Amino acid sequence: MSKQELRQFVKEHNFQSAEDIQWTLKELFADVLQEALEAELDTHPGYEKHDVKTNKRETAATATTVRKP
Numbered sequence: 001m002s003k004q005e006l007r008q009f010v011k012e013h014n015f016q017s018a019e020d021i022q023w024t025l026k027e028l029f030a031d032v033l034q035e036a037l038e039a040e041l042d043t044h045p046g047y048e049k050h051d052v053k054t055n056k057r058e059t060a061a062t063a064t065t066v067r068k069p
Contacts, residue, residue: 001009015021 013020013024015024
C-alpha cells in the first residue's frame, strides 16, 4: 500500500482512538490470513475446496497407511 493509499484509508475510517486502529488492524490481519489459508488449501492438498468425494478418498487412503516406529 502506498503512503497516499494509507492516508486515504485513515481518512475514510476516521479513527478516534488507538483501540479503533488496533481493532481495524486485527480485522485486516484476519482477512489476509484467511485468504492465505484458503489459497494454500486450493493448491496444496490436490483437490478443490469443498470437493467432499476426493477429500474423503484421500482421508481414507491416508488412514489405512501403517506407520512403522
